[in-house]
Every structure is written in C-alpha cells, then in structure tokens.
Amino acid sequence: MIRFDAVYKRYATGCEALAGVSFHVQRGEFVFLTGPSGAGKSSVLKLIALIERPSRGQVFIGSQNTAGIKARAIPQFRRQVGVVFQDHKLLHDRPVADNVALPLIIAGVPRREIDKRMRAALDQVGLLGKEKSRPLELSTGEQQRVGIARAIVAKPPLLIADEPTGNLDPELALEIVRLFKRLNDVGVTVLIATHDVHLIDHFKSRRIVLGGGHVAAESAP
Amino acid sequence: MALNVQAYFMRHAQTLVGSLGRLAREPFASFMTMAVIAIALALPLSLDLILQNALGATSAWHDAFELSVYLERSASSARAEAIAKELQQRNDVAAVRLVTAAQALAEFREYSGFGEALDALTENPLPNTLVVTPSIGASTPERMGALKTAIGAIANVSSVQLDTEWVKRLVALLDLLRSVVRLAGGLLCIGVLLIVGNTIRLEILNRRAEIEVMKLVGATNRFARRPFLWTGTWYGLGGGLLAVGLVELGAATLAGPVARLASLYGSAFRLAGLDWQTAGGAVLAAALLGWLGSWVAATRHIRAINPS
Numbered sequence: 001m002i003r004f005d006a007v008y009k010r011y012a013t014g015c016e017a018l019a020g021v022s023f024h025v026q027r028g029e030f031v032f033l034t035g036p037s038g039a040g041k042s043s044v045l046k047l048i049a050l051i052e053r054p055s056r057g058q059v060f061i062g063s064q065n066t067a068g069i070k071a072r073a074i075p076q077f078r079r080q081v082g083v084v085f086q087d088h089k090l091l092h093d094r095p096v097a098d099n100v101a102l103p104l105i106i107a108g109v110p111r112r113e114i115d116k117r118m119r120a121a122l123d124q125v126g127l128l129g130k131e132k133s134r135p136l137e138l139s140t141g142e143q144q145r146v147g148i149a150r151a152i153v154a155k156p157p158l159l160i161a162d163e164p165t166g167n168l169d170p171e172l173a174l175e176i177v178r179l180f181k182r183l184n185d186v187g188v189t190v191l192i193a194t195h196d197v198h199l200i201d202h203f204k205s206r207r208i209v210l211g212g213g214h215v216a217a218e219s220a221p
Numbered sequence: 222m223a224l225n226v227q228a229y230f231m232r233h234a235q236t237l238v239g240s241l242g243r244l245a246r247e248p249f250a251s252f253m254t255m256a257v258i259a260i261a262l263a264l265p266l267s268l269d270l271i272l273q274n275a276l277g278a279t280s281a282w283h284d285a286f287e288l289s290v291y292l293e294r295s296a297s298s299a300r301a302e303a304i305a306k307e308l309q310q311r312n313d314v315a316a317v318r319l320v321t322a323a324q325a326l327a328e329f330r331e332y333s334g335f336g337e338a339l340d341a342l343t344e345n346p347l348p349n350t351l352v353v354t355p356s357i358g359a360s361t362p363e364r365m366g367a368l369k370t371a372i373g374a375i376a377n378v379s380s381v382q383l384d385t386e387w388v389k390r391l392v393a394l395l396d397l398l399r400s401v402v403r404l405a406g407g408l409l410c411i412g413v414l415l416i417v418g419n420t421i422r423l424e425i426l427n428r429r430a431e432i433e434v435m436k437l438v439g440a441t442n443r444f445a446r447r448p449f450l451w452t453g454t455w456y457g458l459g460g461g462l463l464a465v466g467l468v469e470l471g472a473a474t475l476a477g478p479v480a481r482l483a484s485l486y487g488s489a490f491r492l493a494g495l496d497w498q499t500a501g502g503a504v505l506a507a508a509l510l511g512w513l514g515s516w517v518a519a520t521r522h523i524r525a526i527n528p529s
Contacts (some may be wrong), residue, residue, distance in 0.1 A: 049437070051528050079439035089434045103438040108229065150438065 001027045001158055001189040002048060007057035009043050017043040019213035020057070025191060027157075030184040032200050033193040035210035041193040044210070045162050048191070049083050050074050061158065079107055082151030082188075084161035088143045090135040096122070096146050097131035103154040121153040122146075125179060141172040145179070152183060159183060161192045165199060173199050233447070240451035251459070254420050258413050258460025258507065263467040265406035266503055270468060270495060272398050278490050279391055288369060289382040290351040294322075296377040301349040304375060308351065313359035313368055318352040325350060348379060410510055413460070417453050417514030425449060425522045433528045442523050449519040450512055457511020461504035469494055 002025040009018040017040045025031050033041050046052040047059050050066060059066045061081070069077050090099050101118040109117070122128045125145040135143050144164060151159055161180065165173035177192070177199060184190045194200065200207060209217040244251040290308075292301055298321055305317045320328075325347040330336045353372065355365055369381045425432065432445050472494045483490040495503075 051437075075436070075439045075441040075444075077439075078437065083437060089430075089437065091431055091434060102435065105235075106435065106438060106440045106444055154439075 001025050001029070001062065002191065003060040004044070004047075005058040005060070007047065007059060008055045009040070009047065009052065010055045016213060018047075018054075021210070021213070021215055022057075023208050023215055023218070025189065027189055028184070028187055030181065030190045030203075030205045031192070032203075032205055032207045033191055033210065034195060034197065034200060034207055035216065037195060039210035039216075040213050041195075041210055042162055045083075045160050045191075045193055048158075048160055049081055050077060075106075079103065079154055080156050080158065082154070082156040082159040084144075084147050084151045084159070084164045086163035086166040088135070088147040090143060090146060090150075092135050094134075095131060096127070096133050096135065096138070099135065099146055100149045100153050102150060107154060117153055118149075121149040124152065124183075125149045140167050141176070144168065144176060148176070148179060152188070156188070158189045159191070161190070163194055164192060165194060165196060170199070174202060177203065236448045237451050240448045241455060243448075244452065244455055251456070254416070254456050255459035255463055257416055258456060258511070259463030259467055261409045261412045261416065262460060262464035262503065262507055263471075265402055265409050266464055266468045266495070266499075267471055268398075268402045268405060269499070270472060270493075272395065272402055273499075274493055275395055275398070277493065278488075279395065286355060286365060286383075288353040288355070288365070288372065290353055290372055291379045291382070292349045292351070293377050293379045294346075294348045296349060298322075298349060300377055301351065304377065305351055307375070308353060308372065311368075311371075313356050313364060314353055315356040316354040318354075320350040320352060322347045322349050410506075413457070413507065413510045414514040414517070417456050417511050418518035420456065421449050421453050421515040421518040422522055424452065425519060425526070429526055432523060432526045436526070437528045442520070445523050445526075446516075446519040449515050449523075453511040453513075453515020453519075454508050455511070457514070458504065458508040460511070461507025464507065465495060465500045465503055469500075 002023075004021050004023050007018050007021045008016070010016045021040065021044065033044060035041060043052065047054055047066070048061060050069065053066075061077075064077075066077075091102070097118055100121055101114050104114045104117060119128060119131070122131065125148050127142060127145055127149065130138065130142070130146075135146060138146065144167075148161075148164070151161075159180070164180075165176050168176060173196065180190050180192060181203070204221050206221045207217075207219045208215060209219075211217075290304075292304065296304075301319055301321065305319050308314050308317045322345050326339065326345050329347070330339050353368075355368055359365065359368060365383060369383050372378060373381045432440075435445050472492055476492045479490075479492040
C-alpha cells in the first residue's frame with residue numbers, strides 16, 4: 001500500500017529531513033511511525049499526501065508511483081487518502097455536519113447519499129447527534145474525532161494520522177487509537193505517526209522507528 | 222451521468238446561496254464594495270444618458286432647417302410675394318414665410334437696441350426676406366443644397382443662406398461626446414474589474430486556512446474558486462443595480478429644472494430617464510464584470526495556495 005524507495009527530502013531551507021528512507025506497508029496493515037521530534041515523521045506523511053515531493057527516491061501509494069501524478073491529478077489522488085491532523089484543521093465557521101461532509105461535497109456525491117454517509121461516519125467515531133454543533137463548542141478529543149470522521153467519510157483505503165493524540169490526555173489518546181484499530185479491522189490500511197512511546201506499548205502493532213532521517217529500527221507486531 | 226449533472230447544479234445552487242449568506246453576514250463591507258462599483262458605473266451611465274437626451278433633442282432640430290432667401294433691395298413687396306407663391310408650388314418646399322423689409326426693420330429695432338441709430342438712416346437698409354422651410358423629404362443636406370441652387374437662380378434673389386454649419390458642429394460635438402462616453406466607460410469597467418479583483422483577493426487571503434483544508438481533502442482549484450465567482454457576481458449585480466438607481470435618482474432630480482429651462486426656451490423638451498434596455502444591459506454587464514474580475518483574481522490566488 002505504501003512503499004518508500006531510498007527517499008531523500010531536502011527542504012528549501014537546506015534542512016535534510018529524510019536521507020534514504022525505505023519501508024513497505026502492506027494493504028490492511030496497522031503501523032506506527034515513531035521516533036523523536038525532527039526525525040522526519042511529518043515529512044513521510046507529507047510525501048504520502050503529496051503535500052511535498054521527494055528530492056530523490058520514489059514513493060509508491062497503492063500501485064502508483066507518485067512521481068507520475070501531475071498537479072492536476074493531485075485532488076483526485078488525495079480523495080483516496082484520509083488524513084488526520086494534530087491540529088484537526090476543521091472549519092470553525094461551519095457546523096460539524098459540513099466539516100465531515102466536505103470530502104463528499106468535493107467529490108460530487110449526491111445530497112441524500114452525503115447525509116447518510118456523514119451520519120454513518122459520525123456514528124463510527126461516537127459523535128452522532130453533534131451534527132449541528134460548531135467545532136469550537138466541542139472538547140479537543142471530540143474535535144479530533146470530527147477530524148477522523150472527515151478522514152474516513154469517503155471510505156479511503158488508506159488512512160494516515162500525524163500525532164493524532166498530541167493534545168489529548170492518555171485516556172482519550174488510547175480511545176482514539178482504539179478507534180483507528182476498529183477502522184483497521186474493517187480493512188483500512190492505517191499509518192499513525194506519533195512520538196508517544198507509552199501509547200504505542202499498549203498495542204501489539206508493527207512499528208517503524210525513524211531517527212536522523214533514516215529508518216533506525218523496525219519491529220514486527 | 223444524469224445524477225452527476227444534477228449534483229453539479231445542486232453544488233452550484235448551494236455555493237450561490239452560501240455566498241449570498243456570507244455577503245449578508247457582513248452587510249456593511251458588502252455594501253461598501255457595491256457602492257464603489259455603483260459610483261464607477263454611474264459615471265459612464267449618466268454621461269450616456271446625457272448623450273441620448275442631447276441626440277433626442279437635436280434630432281427634433283434636424284426637421285427645422287430653414288433657408289433664408291434675401292431679395293435684391295430693388296425688388297418690390299409685390300415681387301417678393303410672387304416669388305413666395307412660386308416657391309410654394311415646389312414639392313420640396315413645405316412653407317414660405319415673407320418677412321418684408323419694414324417688418325425686418327421693426328424687429329431689428331426692437332431686439333437690437335440700436336433704435337436711435339436706426340432713426341438716423343434715411344431709408345431702410347434691409348431687403349425683403351423669404352424664410353423657406355423644406356419639406357421633410359427634402360431635409361437632407363444634398364436636396365437642400367439643390368433647393369438652394371434652384372432658389373438662387375430665380376430673378377431678383379440676391380443670396381440664399383443655408384444655416385447648417387452650426388448643426389454640423391453640434392453633430393461633431395455629440396460624436397466627440399460619444400467617444401468620451403465610450404472611453405470613460407471602458408476605463409471605468411477596468412476599474413470595476415480591479416475593484417472586484419482586489420476585494421476577492423483579500424477575501425481569499427482571509428480564508429486561506431479554509432482553502433488549504435479543502436485542498437487537503439481533495440478539492441480542485443475550480444471547486445475552491447466557485448464560491449468566490451458567485452461573490453464577485455453578486456458584487457457586480459448589486460453594484461449595477463445601485464448604479465442604475467443612482468442615475469435614475471439623478472435624472473428624476475434634474476427633470477424639474479431641465480423642464481423649466483426648456484420651457485424658457487419655448488421647448489417642450491423633457492429629460493428622459495434610462496430606457497429599460499440600457500438599464501438591464503448595464504446591470505447585466507456589471508454582473509459579468511464582477512464575475513470576470515473574481516475569475517481572474519480567484520484563479521490566480523487560489524492556485525498559489527497549497528497546504529503545507
């Protein structure tokens with residue numbers, strides 16, 4: 001599902017975030033991407049979501065080499081990847097329902113269908129009934145779950161999350177990761193970037209540890 | 222496919238209403254933008270209104286061309302009447318009025334203020350004059366020229382004066398005014414494009430975060446651009462309606478004074494407001510300008526926003 005082949009990423013500032021990263025995530029896997037701050041976790045996720053392009057090396061998503069995806073095709077590509085952000089990136093002037101439905105509206109899904117699937121996604125994250133609330137009326141944990149609902153509403157085969165538990169207390173963090181686990185159970189490939197080692201220890205999942213721009217260690221589930 | 226088309230129109234309808242709602246949430250700022258557009262458009266519109274009224278007024282004068290036929294001073298009043306009768310027979314002449322030398326002197330004495338100087342004259346220096354109005358069919362410059370030559374050939378006619386120079390000058394002046402209206406209209410339309418473009422640019426910068434989020438979940442540039450196109454169109458439409466309102470208000474305010482002035486000149490001229498074709502065209506053009514201005518700005522600036 002995700003394959004990095006000797007990927008280098010050097011930013012315009014001169015900072016080299018990735019220096020020859022190679023790994024492979026199979027379809028249906030649940031993987032933690034971990035390592036200290038600045039190890040390149042965010043860079044890996046940005047390369048997957050085509051927010052950035054590799055300086056060298058190749059990134060394959062599905063069976064597609066991302067180098068072959070032109071700027072015009074990026075929107076279509078992004079609809080196949082659900083992304084969860086640490087800062088949620090919700091639209092604060094829209095109700096929860098609109099936030100969750102956004103990917104469907106963008107994809108041109110018929111209105112009746114949108115309503116149904118938006119409710120189903122909210123149900124999956126346990127927020128059914130909060131459709132009319134504004135994001136800022138919700139707790140941080142709830143906002144994060146709205147972000148997850150938005151990421152899964154279009155049923156993408158791949159879900160990536162950047163520090164999804166970063167601002168949450170341990171109890172809530174566990175709950176969020178369990179939510180990702182349940183999504184994985186129904187076939188979604190999940191890649192979670194986090195530096196929270198204690199959290200990872202609760203789950204018997206594969207880990208890819210980044211350090212200094214390389215894959216420092218890998219552990220099987 | 223039918224479903225896709227339906228969904229497409231549905232989304233357009235949603236962004237249409239959504240953009241209207243956004244404008245309504247900031248009524249003052251929206252009104253200011255529309256007012257600026259309205260003032261920019263009201264200027265060429267009112268110039269055009271003045272031009273149309275002037276054209277209407279002068280077309281009435283076109284029918285009022287007259288030839289002044291001066292007879293030799295030796296020609297008697299009886300001879301003058303005979304020539305008048307002769308001219309009356311022509312089918313390119315509508316009317317002939319005889320102004321005898323005595324009448325002309327009396328008029329001159331009354332209006333010129335030279336009364337006492339005229340008393341010093343031993344005889345009337347003015348000739349008998351015929352004022353000839355050509356028939357409507359003969360009011361073209363060519364036929365009037367021919368008429369002038371024909372009258373000039375009659376015995377005892379000293380000279381024939383065709384006073385069309387000032388009309389030609391007026392027509393040239395109106396042509397100039399028409400060019401000015403077009404030029405001002407063109408410039409101010411560019412002004413409207415820039416106003417709308419700049420307003421939309423600022424709105425896009427304000428909603429940068431929102432556009433980034435949309436792009437992150439797969440929005441195309443076209444999708445992100447759509448609400449701004451509607452906003453621009455609303456600005457143009459509102460500005461156009463306001464401009465027509467302003468011009469009509471101005472015309473209504475000036476109608477009274479213009480009518481008074483016209484009646485002092487013995488004219489039945491009345492200031493006409495905008496006809497509905499011009500008004501409708503202006504509103505439509507304004508909406509189009511709003512759309513175009515926002516299209517240029519939104520296409521440029523939305524493409525430049527990328528999630529990071």
